[in-house]
Structure formats: structure tokens, C-alpha cells
Amino acid sequence: MSTSTTSRDGTSNRGETGLGEPLELRHSHARGFGLGFVVKLILMAGINAFGLFGILAAWAAGSWGILAFLVIALIVADLVYFLPGKRILPAKYLFPGLIFLLVFQIFVLLYTATTAFTNYGDGHNSTKEAAISQLTNTYEQRIEGSEAYPITVLSGDDGLALATVEGDQVLVGTADQALAPLEGARASDGRVVEAPGFETLDYAGTVAAATELSELRVPVSGQEAEGVLRTDDGRTAYAYDSTLVYDENADAMVADDGTVYANNGEGAFAGPDGEELRPGWQIFVGLDNFGAIFDPGTLGGPFVSVTLWTFAFAILSVALTFLLGLLLAILFNDEKLKFRNFYRAIIFLPYAFPGFLSILIWAGLLNTDYGFINDVLLGGAAVPWLENPWLARLSLLLVNLWLGFPYMFLVTTGALQAIPKEIYESAEMDGAGAVRKFRSITLPLLMVAVGPLLIASFAMNFNNFNVIYLLTGGGPQNLESTTGVGATDILISFVYKIAFAGGTNDYGLASALSILIFIMVAVISALTFRRSKALEEIN
Amino acid sequence: MKHIQRAVIAVGAALLLAGCSSAQTGGVTGLAGGPGSISIQAGPDEMPALEEIAEVFTDETGVTVNFIQREVTAQTTSNFISQAPTGQAPDIIVGPHDNLGQLASNGVVAPVELGDRSEDFTENARNAVMYDGVSYGVPYAVENVALIRNNELTTAEPATFDELRAEGHRLMEEQGIQYPFTVSQSPESGDPYHLYALQTSFGAEVFERTDDGEYTGELAMGGENGHAFAQYLQDLGQSGDLRTSMSPDIAKESFLNGQSAFHMAGPWELTDIEAAGMDVSVLPVPPAGEEEARPFVGVQAFNVNAYAQNPVAAQDFATNYLTRPEAQTAMYEATGRPPASTVAVDRMQGDPLRSAYAELAEAGLPMPAIPEMGAVWNFWGTTENAIVDGRGDPVQLWDRMIDNIEGQI
Incomplete structure (x- = not known):
């Protein structure tokens, strides 16, 4: 290695080795007005354009958090890449990685962590304001037998108004003023074309006034029983009677029969008999989700059994694939074997097929009545490969073995070839047999190289969603649970x-479980990494 | 100094370029003033007709229509519920009406008042888009399970399901076909939907219904009727006539290959059957019990997002354009699904198979749209599978299922 040879040379110093001087002389291509600078300028222009577009879009959408992040990120990017000076050099390399880390890891992690403390899920998917407006809207009942009013939307000084034609009269009404004939108004073809004091809105105008229009309620007449007009499509209005109103002081929804649905503090309005109005809204629920996971009455039982099986599945998957891969690697590492590259290629095939495809094919092969394995290989036996709990687990491990062993074969082959032959020769001279050589030389040296890969494989299998989802869908289902x-x-x-x-769907609960998974994988990885580091130091 | 000058020039140039590029793309919809656009999510078979209807809409109103082509599944419903409040969901989605309860109780669909136009739809279709007394959508297709018979193998019209099985077994012996009948099942989750006609023939409807035909959250499939059906299922499983491993693909392929004379399936399989050039008839599912066999009726409907970005245009498109007879006919012609509009039903006379489906739909029961249904499917399917596979006593399994469902509701 070049670095070790130079440092071993005690007489040399930095100025004379020829390593330091070129550094001083060398120009960065991105400085000066050379080609490099132009390329950098174009790239940075692209990034700035993209960033500014993002900032404008965030501004338009009112997403202030994203806006602040983009502004800071963009300024930092420009500073990092345009400020002169050597001290800023590492930042040029780190910056893109840091941004991606923030966006794809830290943000996701924080978002999941926050969700874990909410009741976000079915029935609690939005804000309280949205829930109130949706409830009021749905509980507005069209008055039975009432007519449809073809309407024109008008805009006046006091906001929007609705106009309709009745006989040869034009009736106009606003939020405060019930429908009444308007002098001087003119209609043609059933549409109001002129109304003094108002401006008739064309289609684009009506569509643009959507928010205001959705809140507009025009009393049909002085009598409350005749209801209020509401239009959804800007063309036709119907008379509605609202049966549920929000009482701000009591923080409750009040029905027209006097029933009070009070805020029950769990993100919903509930009636006296505990019946909740849906939708509710999102609130923070503290540790409730974690409580549910560990509570034997709700998720506790399944959580323990699923966790045990997860560990068993991940550990057995790694162990089986590693053992088979290692065995094959040792067998095919024998130089006396002819065509061994050909065999290696064949062994590698399962890894070359897309996993999704192989898993689905395996699910078909293992079908109890029609699958190839039962039907042809076992001569029509009805072995319930995927229906019996234990057989399903076995099938899963076997399919995962098929999918995973080529990878282990590949990495162990590489690691085996990296072990120097001399060690084996000297061991033989000391009278070591094949088993002893494997135990004392091959395995320890191998573990240094593949140890971290085994940990990675464990973490991957711990969250190996694809094979479970596609092969068994998690089934067979426990009928008692x-x-x-x-x-x-x-x-x-x-x-x-x-x-x-x-x-x-319960996203809050699922996020809480995800956090637990994260902690489990992180702790196990940290522990084993420390152990494998110790292994490295011994060697 | 020189460095800083260069940096300033660079930043200036970059900003200039950025300004140019963002000026072109910055015109996000809505800012520009015009009537904007709406977005619709639908499956690939619905696209051609929708594009036709959208063209008329755009001509008359100036609103552009964007399409998101995606098959509607349980997953897309979930996505819609979580995305709608953030304003990221499409303005209009197409889906089976049994999702309606879930959508409505999450407050993500807006009421759609059809006014007099609701008279244009069949009663089943009209009821299917109602939830809690509020109308939520524009129906366009009505689908149910019926019996498709391969006329080349038999012309028998079995009056009971046992007669059907007997005829099937006779054909197996005489003509060497493989199955007495085919019906799609799932080894993982079961398929109560396809077996529902048999279940109702024992009088075991899933939920109690009010006099108006609306479902309540009260389970009705327990008790003796449910037990009788469970025992019949066990018999079907023991005799090997019904197998949980018969996935939809296997069921359809076997029928197409002439390995079964009777196929219990929905109208969506007609396309493949017609493509194979088979001579088939559509018959009602014969009852296994004492009562009439009434299949589930599923209605495909358009729903409007309660958080739509362009709500007035979306409502306008749904209530005034999708309801038009020519729009409904176009949907029928493009998708081949039996229509929900009476006008389109009348125009379907040249299509005996789909007409038969439309006729049979009248005897069917709408799929319950109440959110309680979500708790039912899972247990229902896995329990039926356990009974068919002979994993326990049918009556006990059925009772445990009832307990579990009631526990979750």
C-alpha cells in the first residue's frame, strides 16, 4: 500500500515527497472561468431554479415549514459552493448527503414519531374545523318534496347572492335577505343576465368563488321551515334544513331535536349515550398507542407472539442462508473441480430473478390442490403448505432460503478467496485436519469479512415485508384473535x-409499532456491530 | 476581492436563470384566473368513456379534466382517506359503493344532490349511493354474481344447488370434465362475496335491514340459519365440490377450458368468456336452502372529494354531466358493465348476457356500505375457509366468528 510505504520512509518529509507540492499547484476545475466553472454555474443555476420554484410553490400552498427549510437549504447551498476558501471544502462533499439525510431519514423518523402520539387513523384523519364543517354539511337534509331552483350566482357589495327565475319574475336573495323579486332584473333562457346592484358571475367567476359559495345559505322565505338554499354545482340550488349546528361556547354539536354531542376529549363529538359522530379529528393521545400495544387485552398477546416469530424468522433466515451459502462456497472453492464457474453461475440464478416474481411463483407451486409440488411431485397429496400454521412457517423459511442463499454464496466465496493460502499450508504442517482448519482459520477470518453483512441481512429480514406479503399474506389467520x-x-x-x-386504519398505532421495530433493530445492530468490531481487533 | 466578485456574479446569474425557469412553471392552477381544472381517478376500462364526457365538459365550461389512471382497490380507498384532507387527492374517484360508509364516516366525500335526475337510475343503484339518508354519488354500473352456464356441455337449468352439483357430477363422469362447478375463492382470505347467494338461500343475511332496506349494524347471520349454511359449507368442502385453493385465475381458466359447466361469477368475466367464443347463458344462482338465493349487488359510483380543489366544477361535472344518458351509455359501452341508468339499460337489449345480469340484479341485495362491514369481511372469509377445509366443527367455527365480529364492532 502506497501510504504505508511513504510513512515507513523515516527520512522523507511532506514537502519533499511529491505529495504536498502538486496539491498546491493543482487548480480546482471549478475555480477561475474555465470549463469547470461554467459547468458548476449551470448546475447551481439549475439547483437555484428548482429551489426557487419550490419556495414559490410552498408560498402558494401556505406550507411555511417547507418554505423555511427550502430558503435555508438554498442559501446554504449557494454559500457552500460559491464561498472561496479551503476550510469550506469538506462541506461541498457533505452538503448533498446531509440534505438527503434530513429529507429522507430524519424527517420521516420525526414524522413517524409524532404520529405515534396521535390518534391519526380512520375517523380521525383531519382537523377539528374540517370535521365540524363536514358534519354540518352532511347533516343538512334536503327538505322533502321541495323543488329544485335553477340559479345564477351574483356578486354584490355584501358578498355573493343567488338569483332564480320564477315565472316572469327574477328573485334574488343573499345570506341576510330571503329570496325576493328584484326590480329591473332581466332573464333570458332561464338564466339571469342582468340584476341592478349585482354583477352576474360567469362560469369561471362562479368556480373561483367556490369557498364563499360553499358557505352561502340563502333563506327561501321569511319562514324558517322552508329552509335555506345551498348550491353545490353553481347551477341548481335546493332547500335544506340543517339538523346539526356547532355551538362554539359549549364546544358541542347540537341536533335539532335537542341532543347535545359534546367534545369527548378523544377527538370526536359524542352524544349522551356515548355514540360518536363521525368524522372526528386528530388529537395528541400521549402514550395511549404504546399502552395498547402492551395491553394484553388489546394487542399485547399478538404483539408478543409476532415479535417472537419475527426474531425466529430473521435469525433462522440468516442462519440457514449463510450455512447453505457457506457450504456451497466451500464445495465450489475446490480448484480441482471442473466447470466450477459454470456451477457458480447456476447457483447464482435464484438471485438473478426478480424476487417478486419468484415469490409469486412459489405461492403458486405451494397451492394445496393445484400446486406443482402437491400435484406432481407428491403425486396428488394435499399437504396444506400455506394453510397450516407450522407448515406455512416452514414454507416461508424454505422460500426465503431459496431467495437468499445465492447472496451468501457470493459473499462467502469472495471472502474465502481472500484468505491467504499460506496460512492453510502452515496449519497443515502443524498437523491440523480439515475440521480444525475450518474452525480455527476459515470461520474466524470469514466472520471478519461477512459479519457486518450478516447483521445487515438480519436487519433486512427483520423487515422483510415482500416475502411475507406475497407468499402467505401473514396467514393462516388466527381464528381466535x-x-x-x-x-x-x-x-x-x-x-x-x-x-x-x-x-x-390506525396510523397512530402503526407508527407506534414502527418506532418499536426501529428501536429493536437499532439496538441489535449496535450490539452485534460492537461484537464484530471486537472480533476484528483480535485478528 | 476577486473571489467575492466572482461569487456575486455567479449568484446573480443563477438567480436570473432561476427567475426565467420559474416564471414558466410558476402558473400553478387557480392563480391564473380561468375556471382551472379538475382531476378524476378511474380504472383503465373507464378511461375512454370518461375522456369523451370530459371533452363535452371542457367545451362547455373551459374546465380542463386531468385523469389519474389507477384501479380502485382497498389500498386506493385508504390512500384517498389519508390524502384528501391534505388536498392531494383527486376531485372525483370511481369506486364500488361498499366503500361509501368508510369514506363518508371519514368525511372525505361530499354529498351529491342529484335532484330529479335520480329518477333515471335503477332502485338498487339509487339506494347504493345513499348513506345515512344522504346521497353521495353518481352510480354508473350494477354488478352481481350469477350462474354462467356452458351451453356446449349442458342445457340443464338446475332448480336447486344440489341439482346443480348432481348435474356437475354426471358431466364429470360422462364427459370427463374436472369440476362440478367453479367459483373463485382465496386460500388466504376466503371469498364470502361469491358464496353470498348460497348463504342468503338459508336466510342468513349478513346484517339486519330496516323496512326501507337500509342496513343496521346488527348482525343477522348468526343463529340457526347461519348454522345451516355453515353445515352446507362443510358438506361442500368434504365432498370436494368446493375448494378454498381455487383462486380466481384457476376458476376462470377451468371454465374457459371447458373443465366446468357452471361458473358462479360476476359480469366482469363476460369479456374473457366472449373473447374465447364460448356459447353461454346467464342464469340465477340456484338456492341451496329453502329461500331465494340473493347475491350481493355492487354498484360502481363516482364520488366527489369533500376537500376538492375545485369543488364547484367537480360537483358540476358529477351532477350535470356524468348523469346524462349519453354519458351513462358511453360508460356502459366502454366498460361492458351492466349499467345503472335505466336509459342505458334500455339501450342494452342487443346484449342478452348483460341484460340477464341487469335483470338478476333486481333480486339481489346491495352490499352493505356501513363501516361495520370492514370488521366482517376478514373473519367471514377466514371462517368460511376453515369450515370448507374441515378445520373444526362448522357450528362452533361459525359461532366464534359471530362473537369475534360482534367484539370488533
Whole structure:
């Protein structure tokens, strides 16, 4: 290695080795007005354009957090890449990585962590204001037998107004003024074309006034029983009677029969009998989600069994694939073997096929009545490969073995070839047999190289959603459990069921589980990395 | 000094370039003044007709229509519920009406008042888009399970399901076909939807219904009727006539290959059957129990996002354009699904298979749209599978399912 040879040379110093001087002489291509600078300018112009576009879009959407982040990121980017000076050099390399880290890791992590403390999920998917407006809207009932009013939307000094033609009269009404004939108004073809004191809105104008229009209620007459007019499409209005109103002082929804639905503090309005109005809204619920996970009455039981199976699945998957891969690697590492590159290529094939495809094909092969394995290989036996809990687990491990061993074969082959032959020769001279050589030389040296890969493989299998989802879907389902959990569900597929697949989605609970998964994987990885580092130091 | 000058020039130039580029793309919809645009999410088969309807809409109003082509699944419903409040969801989505309860109770769909135009739709279709007394959508297709018979194999019209099985077994012996009948099932989650007609023939409807036909959250499939159906399922499983491993692909392929004379399926399979040039008839599912076999009726409908970015235009498109007879006919012609509009039903006379489906739909029961249904599907399917596979006593399994569902509701 070049660095070690120069440092071993005790007489040399930095100025004379020829390493320092060129550094001083060398120009960065991105400085001066050379080609490099132009390229950099173009790239930075692109980044600035993109950033400014993002800032404007965030401004238009009112997303102030994103706006602030973009402004800071853009300023920092320009400073980092345009400020002169050597001290800023490392930042030029680190900046893009840091931005991606922030956006794709830190933000996601923080977002998940925040969601874990909310009741975000089905029935609680938006804000309180949205829930109130939606409730008021849905509980507005069209007055039975009332007519449809073809309307024209007008704009006046006091806001929007609705105009309709009745006989040869034009009736106009606003939020405060019930429908009444307007002198001097003119209609043609059922549409009001002129109304003194108002401006008739064309289609674009009506569409643009959507927010105001959705809030507009025009009394049909002086009598409340005749209801208020509301239009959704800007063409036709119907008379509605509102049956549920929000009482701001009491923070409750009041129905027209006097029932009070009070804010129950759990993100919903609930009636005296505890019946909740839906939708509710999102609130912070503290540690409730974590409580539910550990509470034996709700998720506690499934959580323990799923966690145990997750560990068993991840550990066994790594162990089996590694052992098979290692065995094959040792076998095919024998130089006396002819065509061994050909065999190696064949062994590598399962890894070359896309996993999604192989898993789905395996699911078909293992079908109880029609699958190739039962139908042809076992002569029509009805082995319930994917229906029996234990067989399903076994099938899963076997399929995962098929998918994973080529990778282990590949990395162990590489690692085996890197072990110097001389060590084996000297061991042989000391009288070591094949087993002894494997135990004392091959395995320890191998572990240094593949140890970190095994940890990575463990972490990957711990969250190996694809193989579970595509092969068994987590099933067979436990018929006794109310959570829908199945025998082969690992934590991540369990999270998926809670968050997306079941009848009711509970993102808060799923986020809380995700956090627990993160902690488990992080702790295990940290512990094993420390151990493998110790291994490295011994060598 | 020189460095700083250069930096200033560079930043200036960059800003200038950025200004140019953002000026072109900065005209985000809505800022410009015109009537803007709306977005619609629909499946690939619905696209051609929707594009036709949208063209008329754009001509008359100036609103442009953007399409998002995506099959509507349970996943897209979930996505819609979480995305709508953030303003990221499409303005109009197409989907089966049994999602309606979930959508409405999350407050993500807006009421759609059809006014007199609701008279143009069949009763099933009209009821299907109602939830809690409020109308939420524009229906366009009505679908249900019926019995498709391969006329080349048999012309029998079995009056009961046992007669059907007997005829199937006779054909298996005489003609060497493989199955007495085919019906799509799922080894993982079961398929109560396709078996529902058999279940109702024992009088075991899933929920109680009010006199108006609206579902309540009260389970009705327990008790003796449910037990009778569970025992019948066990018999179907034990005799090997019904297998949970018969996935939709296997069921359809077997029928197309002439390995089964009777196929219990929805109208969406007609396209492939017609493409294979088969001579088939559409018959009602014969009852297995004492009562009439009434399949589930699913209605495909358009729903308007309650958080739509352009709500007036979206409502206008739904209530005044999608309801037009020519629009409904176009949807029928493009998708081949039996229509929900009476006008389109009348125009369907040259299509005996789909007309038969439309006729049978009248005897069917709408799929419950109440959110309680979400808790039912899962347990229902897995329990039916357990009974068919013979994993326990049918009555006990059925009772445990009822307990579990009631526990979750």
C-alpha cells in the first residue's frame, strides 16, 4: 500500500515527497472561468431554479415549514459552493448527503414519531374545523318534496347572492335577505343576465368563488321551515334544513331535536349515550398507542407472539442462508473441480430473478390442490403448505432460503478467496485436519469479512415485508384473535395490517409499532456491530 | 476581492436563470384566473368513456379534466382517506359503493344532490349511493354474481344447488370434465362475496335491514340459519365440490377450458368468456336452502372529494354531466358493465348476457356500505375457509366468528 510505504520512509518529509507540492499547484476545475466553472454555474443555476420554484410553490400552498427549510437549504447551498476558501471544502462533499439525510431519514423518523402520539387513523384523519364543517354539511337534509331552483350566482357589495327565475319574475336573495323579486332584473333562457346592484358571475367567476359559495345559505322565505338554499354545482340550488349546528361556547354539536354531542376529549363529538359522530379529528393521545400495544387485552398477546416469530424468522433466515451459502462456497472453492464457474453461475440464478416474481411463483407451486409440488411431485397429496400454521412457517423459511442463499454464496466465496493460502499450508504442517482448519482459520477470518453483512441481512429480514406479503399474506389467520393477525405475520406486516389492510386504519398505532421495530433493530445492530468490531481487533 | 466578485456574479446569474425557469412553471392552477381544472381517478376500462364526457365538459365550461389512471382497490380507498384532507387527492374517484360508509364516516366525500335526475337510475343503484339518508354519488354500473352456464356441455337449468352439483357430477363422469362447478375463492382470505347467494338461500343475511332496506349494524347471520349454511359449507368442502385453493385465475381458466359447466361469477368475466367464443347463458344462482338465493349487488359510483380543489366544477361535472344518458351509455359501452341508468339499460337489449345480469340484479341485495362491514369481511372469509377445509366443527367455527365480529364492532 502506497501510504504505508511513504510513512515507513523515516527520512522523507511532506514537502519533499511529491505529495504536498502538486496539491498546491493543482487548480480546482471549478475555480477561475474555465470549463469547470461554467459547468458548476449551470448546475447551481439549475439547483437555484428548482429551489426557487419550490419556495414559490410552498408560498402558494401556505406550507411555511417547507418554505423555511427550502430558503435555508438554498442559501446554504449557494454559500457552500460559491464561498472561496479551503476550510469550506469538506462541506461541498457533505452538503448533498446531509440534505438527503434530513429529507429522507430524519424527517420521516420525526414524522413517524409524532404520529405515534396521535390518534391519526380512520375517523380521525383531519382537523377539528374540517370535521365540524363536514358534519354540518352532511347533516343538512334536503327538505322533502321541495323543488329544485335553477340559479345564477351574483356578486354584490355584501358578498355573493343567488338569483332564480320564477315565472316572469327574477328573485334574488343573499345570506341576510330571503329570496325576493328584484326590480329591473332581466332573464333570458332561464338564466339571469342582468340584476341592478349585482354583477352576474360567469362560469369561471362562479368556480373561483367556490369557498364563499360553499358557505352561502340563502333563506327561501321569511319562514324558517322552508329552509335555506345551498348550491353545490353553481347551477341548481335546493332547500335544506340543517339538523346539526356547532355551538362554539359549549364546544358541542347540537341536533335539532335537542341532543347535545359534546367534545369527548378523544377527538370526536359524542352524544349522551356515548355514540360518536363521525368524522372526528386528530388529537395528541400521549402514550395511549404504546399502552395498547402492551395491553394484553388489546394487542399485547399478538404483539408478543409476532415479535417472537419475527426474531425466529430473521435469525433462522440468516442462519440457514449463510450455512447453505457457506457450504456451497466451500464445495465450489475446490480448484480441482471442473466447470466450477459454470456451477457458480447456476447457483447464482435464484438471485438473478426478480424476487417478486419468484415469490409469486412459489405461492403458486405451494397451492394445496393445484400446486406443482402437491400435484406432481407428491403425486396428488394435499399437504396444506400455506394453510397450516407450522407448515406455512416452514414454507416461508424454505422460500426465503431459496431467495437468499445465492447472496451468501457470493459473499462467502469472495471472502474465502481472500484468505491467504499460506496460512492453510502452515496449519497443515502443524498437523491440523480439515475440521480444525475450518474452525480455527476459515470461520474466524470469514466472520471478519461477512459479519457486518450478516447483521445487515438480519436487519433486512427483520423487515422483510415482500416475502411475507406475497407468499402467505401473514396467514393462516388466527381464528381466535380479533386483530386479524396470522401465524406468519412479522412485525412489519402486522404494522401494515393495522395501518392499511384491515377494515379500520390506525396510523397512530402503526407508527407506534414502527418506532418499536426501529428501536429493536437499532439496538441489535449496535450490539452485534460492537461484537464484530471486537472480533476484528483480535485478528 | 476577486473571489467575492466572482461569487456575486455567479449568484446573480443563477438567480436570473432561476427567475426565467420559474416564471414558466410558476402558473400553478387557480392563480391564473380561468375556471382551472379538475382531476378524476378511474380504472383503465373507464378511461375512454370518461375522456369523451370530459371533452363535452371542457367545451362547455373551459374546465380542463386531468385523469389519474389507477384501479380502485382497498389500498386506493385508504390512500384517498389519508390524502384528501391534505388536498392531494383527486376531485372525483370511481369506486364500488361498499366503500361509501368508510369514506363518508371519514368525511372525505361530499354529498351529491342529484335532484330529479335520480329518477333515471335503477332502485338498487339509487339506494347504493345513499348513506345515512344522504346521497353521495353518481352510480354508473350494477354488478352481481350469477350462474354462467356452458351451453356446449349442458342445457340443464338446475332448480336447486344440489341439482346443480348432481348435474356437475354426471358431466364429470360422462364427459370427463374436472369440476362440478367453479367459483373463485382465496386460500388466504376466503371469498364470502361469491358464496353470498348460497348463504342468503338459508336466510342468513349478513346484517339486519330496516323496512326501507337500509342496513343496521346488527348482525343477522348468526343463529340457526347461519348454522345451516355453515353445515352446507362443510358438506361442500368434504365432498370436494368446493375448494378454498381455487383462486380466481384457476376458476376462470377451468371454465374457459371447458373443465366446468357452471361458473358462479360476476359480469366482469363476460369479456374473457366472449373473447374465447364460448356459447353461454346467464342464469340465477340456484338456492341451496329453502329461500331465494340473493347475491350481493355492487354498484360502481363516482364520488366527489369533500376537500376538492375545485369543488364547484367537480360537483358540476358529477351532477350535470356524468348523469346524462349519453354519458351513462358511453360508460356502459366502454366498460361492458351492466349499467345503472335505466336509459342505458334500455339501450342494452342487443346484449342478452348483460341484460340477464341487469335483470338478476333486481333480486339481489346491495352490499352493505356501513363501516361495520370492514370488521366482517376478514373473519367471514377466514371462517368460511376453515369450515370448507374441515378445520373444526362448522357450528362452533361459525359461532366464534359471530362473537369475534360482534367484539370488533
